[in-house]
Amino acid sequence: MKAFKACLAGLALLGLSPAAMAAGGTMPLSEGDAPLPDWPFEGVFGKFDQASVQRGFQVYTEVCAACHSMELLSYRNLGEPGGPFYNADDPEATEAAVAEFARQYEITEIDDYGDEVARPRRPADRFPSPYPNVQAAAAANGGAIPPDFSVIVKARPGGADYIYRLMTGYPSYEEFQGEYGDELHFNDDHSHGVLTQPAGLYYNPYFPGDTSGNWDGDPRHAPAGGYLAMPPQITDGRVDYMDGTEATQEQIAYDISQFLAWASEPKMENRKSLGLVVMIYLFFLAILVYFSYKAIWRNVEH
Amino acid sequence: MTDDKDNKPPNEDRRDFIHIAAGAAVAGGAGALAWPFVAQMLPALDTRAASSLEVPITGIPEGGEIRVLIGGKPFFIRHRTAAEIAAAESVEAGDLPDPQTDEERLVARADGTLNPAILVVSGSCTHLGCVPVGPGSNTGEFGGWYCPCHGSHYDTSGRIRKGPAPTNLPVPTYEYNADGSAVTISL
Amino acid sequence: MSGHESTYKPGTGIEKWIDARLPIVRLVHDSFVGFPVAKNLNYWWTFGAILAVCLVTQIITGIVLAMHYVPHVDMAFASVERIMRDVEYGWLIRYIHANGASMFFLAVYIHMFRGLYYGSYKAPREISWILGVIIYLLMMGTAFMGYVLPWGQMSLHGASVITNLIGAIPLVGEQIKIWLQGAPSIGNATLNRFFSLHYLLPFMIAGVVILHIWAFHTTGNNNPTGVDVKDEKKDTVPFHPYYTVKDGFAIIVFLMIFAGFVFYAPNVLGHADNYIEGNPLKTPAHIVPEWYLLPFYAILRAITFDIGPIPAKLGGVIAMFGAIAVLFVLPWLDTSKVRSLRYRPLARQFFLGFVAVCLLLGVAGASNPDDIVIKTGEDTLRYEVALEEAPEAVAVAEAHHGKIVSSNSERVIVDFAHYEDAVEFAEASGTTAEATVKHHGLTWLPVAQLLTFLYFAYFLIIIPLLGLIERPKDEPESIADSIHKSNGSADAVAAE
Known part of the structure; x- marks a missing residue:
């Protein structure tokens, strides 16, 4: 039994050390940061808040989709369990809603005469991309290609937290007595000085990068973060929520992060619920086999 | 074995039960685990979603047909001439290898009327799945389709008339759109 | 697949028939059953x-x-x-x-x-x-x-x-x-x-x-x-x-x-x-x-x-x-x-040390070689000034609380703890050099180098040497003996 405990301890140690390392890679939270939301999809029993996923999808459609593709998503995904259009009580209504939504967008096909013809999209079709190709995307955005959003939450250390922070983290006009594309004056406990934003780029304390090149203060206290080509997007009232929720900046950031978390891992709820069954099964199986083991070895001195 | 049992101490049965229960639990778990590995061979969600298609029918010339692929399966949409319709309707269904009237092989439009000019059938020969040839090539002895693989002849209603194929070309699930200018075929 | 005498006894006729032709059941039995x-x-x-x-x-x-x-x-x-x-x-x-x-x-x-x-x-x-x-x-x-x-x-x-x-x-x-x-x-x-x-x-x-x-x-x-x-x-x-x-x-x-x-x-x-x-x-x-x-x-x-x-x-x-x-x-x-x-017992200590070396090598592999493991002082602002550009750099640096790290006839390297001092030094000396941030402490690179040395030393020095100099404890006579002894001592402890 002693050896067994040692074995478990060893497993735990070896198992957790890389996990701890991976966790260390997430964004550090400094004192001035506003608290992060409590994501309902975290934890063993975590589930997406479907109303929020719905609002987040509205934000994506009305704001993000102008530049960011979601190439791996099809309209039918919207009606799958957990998706924004999913209605467990009425699968037909779900299907109809998805089909109606998809119809708003057109797709070009080659007809029998070799001509390009447009037809409305069907649920099986993918989301349209805002740009015809990456070159067009780069050219329209000063060389920076807006990342695809299909798996963005899994593709960023910090996941939904990172998206939320990035959306709410742009410095506000009042705070910096300046204009975007201009100078940002820092005068807090950590940093004193002026940060000049390069043309066409926008400072965000949560975007990975290095600000020291454009910082005129103490280089040891250059502001955290970096510059990105996307200007601030999410402001109070940027969208008019269909369900009447007040569209504060925090609410919009919360909803879009949740929608993107769902899009990145649409099978998350299946995974966690199946996981619970598996864990309970293994737990009871371990007890059964342990007693079987004890019974078999009872007469052997070892 | 019975001798052993008699010699066992009283709690031996309980111990046997533990082994049987543990073994059964392992077997049950292994069985449940097998399911995902079986299920993954089923058509994936995207494959299933891509299994319907809307086909415009107004452009099909009389006496001609168009061929479409839905989920990799071929379908024929034929615009029949008056003579072909008459030929299909005049046959006594009872005499056929796979008895079916022409009317049974049509689907009503949105207003409830039939459109005998348009025939929609599967494009896989019911014998071994070859794609029969049709108008413009060789329509066989009965003016419908002819399967060159093993010589099955289909009539202008897609019914088997001669050759090894056991049944008529199946009519897929389809429906007309509101103005009757297109059909949506589903697998 | 086993060196011991087979304990497989084919029961039925079919088993005997197979065993005489392809003793695969016997192989499995002798390897994983008996x-x-x-x-x-x-x-x-x-x-x-x-x-x-x-x-x-x-x-x-x-x-x-x-x-x-x-x-x-x-x-x-x-x-x-x-x-x-x-x-x-x-x-x-x-x-x-x-x-x-x-x-x-x-x-x-x-x-x-x-x-x-x-x-x-x-x-x-x-x-x-x-x-x-x-x-x-x-x-x-x-x-x-x-x-x-x-x-x-x-x-x-x-x-x-x-x-x-x-x-x-x-x-x-x-x-x-x-x-x-x-x-x-x-x-x-x-x-x-x-x-x-x-x-x-x-x-x-x-x-x-x-x-x-x-x-x-x-x-x-x-x-x-x-x-x-x-x-x-x-x-x-x-x-x-x-x-x-x-x-x-x-x-x-x-x-x-x-x-x-x-x-x-x-x-x-x-x-x-x-x-x-x-x-x-x-x-x-x-x-x-x-x-x-x-x-x-x-x-x-x-x-x-x-x-x-x-x-x-x-x-x-x-x-x-x-x-x-x-x-x-x-x-x-x-x-x-x-x-x-x-x-x-001695080799056991070294073994535990070796396990620690392997785990630490893993941490070193995940870290940037230039990152600090152990900090020895606050970050300073460092100037590297060519003396022909600012001949009086040493004197100016000292006047502004700079710490001369090294100087020779061509250049001087100086550290400043305070940003204000560094700015004044730059103005007074007229240097065009940019200040860099100098971190003070032990970086991962020498640590990884030491760990690498210890990894190889364990196999190439410690293991060969230990066998020659260590006096091991007495091994038990047999497996059964060792079980008996350890159970006996456990019983004795329980009895107390």
Whole structure:
């Protein structure tokens, strides 16, 4: 039994050390940061808040989709369990809603005469991309290609937290007595000085990068973060929520992060619920086999 | 074995039960685990979603047909001439290898009327799945389709008339759109 | 596959008929049912069976994934996400496979440390050990090529870094690299061949596993005392049911940890960058291999200096492969006659130190070599001023509380603790040099170098030397004897 405990301890140690390392890679939270939301999809029993996923999808459609593709998503995904259009009580209504939504967008096909013809999209079709190709995307955005959003939450250390922070983290006009594309004056406990934003780029304390090149203060206290080509997007009232929720900046950031978390891992709820069954099964199986083991070895001195 | 049992101490049965229960639990778990590995061979969600298609029918010339692929399966949409319709309707269904009237092989439009000019059938020969040839090539002895693989002849209603194929070309699930200018075929 | 006398007795006529023609049932029976195993094996010995489960799991899930995966640079990434989204239970099977690799390595490391601790590599089990090291090498190759397949950013650039290592080999390296990649760079040809080999290697592993089992079934298992079996009746029990049930229990506990990762933290052992599709024009900020290869990555990066005629780049590659190669000769490096470290208290201390060195090498491999491990002072602002530009730099620096780090007739290096002082110095001296931030402390690089030295020293100095100078404790007469003694003392403690 002693050896067994040692074995478990060893497993735990070896198992957790890389996990701890991976966790260390997430964004550090400094004192001035506003608290992060409590994501309902975290934890063993975590589930997406479907109303929020719905609002987040509205934000994506009305704001993000102008530049960011979601190439791996099809309209039918919207009606799958957990998706924004999913209605467990009425699968037909779900299907109809998805089909109606998809119809708003057109797709070009080659007809029998070799001509390009447009037809409305069907649920099986993918989301349209805002740009015809990456070159067009780069050219329209000063060389920076807006990342695809299909798996963005899994593709960023910090996941939904990172998206939320990035959306709410742009410095506000009042705070910096300046204009975007201009100078940002820092005068807090950590940093004193002026940060000049390069043309066409926008400072965000949560975007990975290095600000020291454009910082005129103490280089040891250059502001955290970096510059990105996307200007601030999410402001109070940027969208008019269909369900009447007040569209504060925090609410919009919360909803879009949740929608993107769902899009990145649409099978998350299946995974966690199946996981619970598996864990309970293994737990009871371990007890059964342990007693079987004890019974078999009872007469052997070892 | 019975001798052993008699010699066992009283709690031996309980111990046997533990082994049987543990073994059964392992077997049950292994069985449940097998399911995902079986299920993954089923058509994936995207494959299933891509299994319907809307086909415009107004452009099909009389006496001609168009061929479409839905989920990799071929379908024929034929615009029949008056003579072909008459030929299909005049046959006594009872005499056929796979008895079916022409009317049974049509689907009503949105207003409830039939459109005998348009025939929609599967494009896989019911014998071994070859794609029969049709108008413009060789329509066989009965003016419908002819399967060159093993010589099955289909009539202008897609019914088997001669050759090894056991049944008529199946009519897929389809429906007309509101103005009757297109059909949506589903697998 | 076993050195002991067969205990198989065909019962029915059919069994006798088969046994006379192809004694396969007898082979299985003698290897996994009747095979006599020392009765004192502890839970560390269950990892062999756990590894068998890992291999089978990886092969089955891998075959299934290959049914849906598309090995093409334009489609690989999307095909993996299609598995996650559209294939029935595809998310489950892929997460089992991805985390299964980590579980496999976790188990193999425990298995290897167990072999090191109990002297399982010593005569007459050298071939078992060497076959084990070959399995480990094959596992690393398989894991590396498997990591390339999703065609994420880490896949692409990790593969690029590792294949470039081969380019360090003098004369032929560059040619071998191109041959391996099938192109001047990592591309579709590389992806296709890696997919093919990733599918092949596990079956080679399975083959070597059979040899591995054959070898230690010929010599008999080692056991925690390291003492040979003297009396089969007193010292051993048949493998089934005694060890099938014990291994079974351990496997279930292991599966619980495995399932914990698969269902609740499926991406925690991976890297976020690998969910970005591979882009040859953009390298991720930090390229790190999967956790199980980190110690070797640390050794690779630790060699930053030329060793005689060997350039640093090649030196790193040699050190990395040497770290595994040394395991092959371990049976002949160890001079001690005593197998188990139970009876070698001094060697046990060194062993624990070695385990710590390996874990720390892993941390070093995950860290940036220039990052500070132990901070010795606050960051300062450093100016490096050419004296012809500012001849009075030393005097001005001293006037502004600067700390002269070094100065000669050409230049002066000076540190400032306060930003204001540094600004005043720059103005007063008229230098055009920019201040850089100087961190004070011990960086990971020398730490990794020390750890690399300790890793090799353990095998090449400590193990050979300990056997000569250490006086081991008395080994028990037999396995049965050791069990009797330890149970006796436990009883005595209980009686008090």
